[in-house]
Amino acid sequence: MRRRATARLSEAGVENAARDVELLLRWATGLDAPALVSRAGEAATAEARVRFESALSRREARAPVSHIVGGRAFWGRWFEVTPDVLDPRPESETLIAAALERAAGAAPPARVLDLGVGSGCLLGTVLAERREATGLGIDASRAALAVAARNMAALEIADRAEMRLGDWLDGLTEGFDMILCNPPYIARAEMDGLSPEVLEHEPRIALTPGGDGLDAYRRIAPDLACYLRRGGRALFEIGPDQAAQAATIFAAFGWPHPIVHRDMDGRDRCLEYRRKP
Structure with a gap:
């Protein structure tokens, strides 16, 4: 999921796409960076996937990360x-x-x-x-x-x-x-x-x-x-x-x-x- 999301943002012209994917994942899942790493092999909840996809689409349209996460x-x-x-x-x-x-x-x-x-x-x-x-x-x-x-x-x-x-x-x-x-x-x-x-x-x-x-x-x-x-x-x-x-x-x-x-x-x-x- 990270690789696909990073590719989407990069293609949209977003600099530091990998960093933004990390920030949006943390926001969508409610997990901090260490928790994301420890659960890397686990599937995200349906609610988290929907939140992340919505956030990713907004970032792809070049909305600032701060506006997405508040x-x-x-x-x-x-x-x-x-x-x-x-x-x-x-x-x-x-x-x-x-x-x-x-x-x-x-x-x-x-x-x-x-x-x-x-x-x-x-x-x-x-x-x-x-x-x-x-x-x-x-x-x-x-x-x-x-x-x-x-x-x-x-x-x-x-x-x-x-x-x-x-x-x-x-x-x-x-x-x-x-x-x-x-x-x-x-x-x-x-x-x-x-x-x-x-x-x-x-x-x-x-x-x-x-x-x-x-x-x-x-x-x-x-x-x-x-x-x-x-x-x-x-x-x-x-x-x-x-x-x-x-x-x-x-x-x-x-x-x-x-x-x-x-x-x-x-x-x-x-x-x-x-x-x-």
């Missing part, structure tokens, strides 16, 4: 994923690693803001790791906020995480010790080159603002100093070729010399700004 692991925790939110990506864990790193002389963040909260994977992870902190997630999509709220509840941090409909920093009246942001940053010219999993199944509003992809930084940079408290840090995910352009935007508003964090593939992935105490 979520994705991020920084060791499970987050619900729907077509209303961006699929959490391993590259975004670069932002988490930077956020959880203790900056020299900086106190633990008491108040965290996530701009464009989406699934809530960034805010939820930081609050789960920093039990003393509270947070606010902003998003322009009501549907995304609903997903984020469910994820906060699942992590048992809903009492420390508020979700609010909004447009970046507009209307905020308080300061924050940490600001996180993974905005839409894909340039319009790059959209047609995305995989069907992304282009056809993820919300366009979370992928691109159009143009050169830098509009979110242009919106946020002018007012960043109004909302980042002294001693605080702001972290922005960027495309791997956008560090210089994004940094120029922030520099024009008094934020020179960012710390640039690279992802697991060695690509620029996060700009960090620190406000002096």
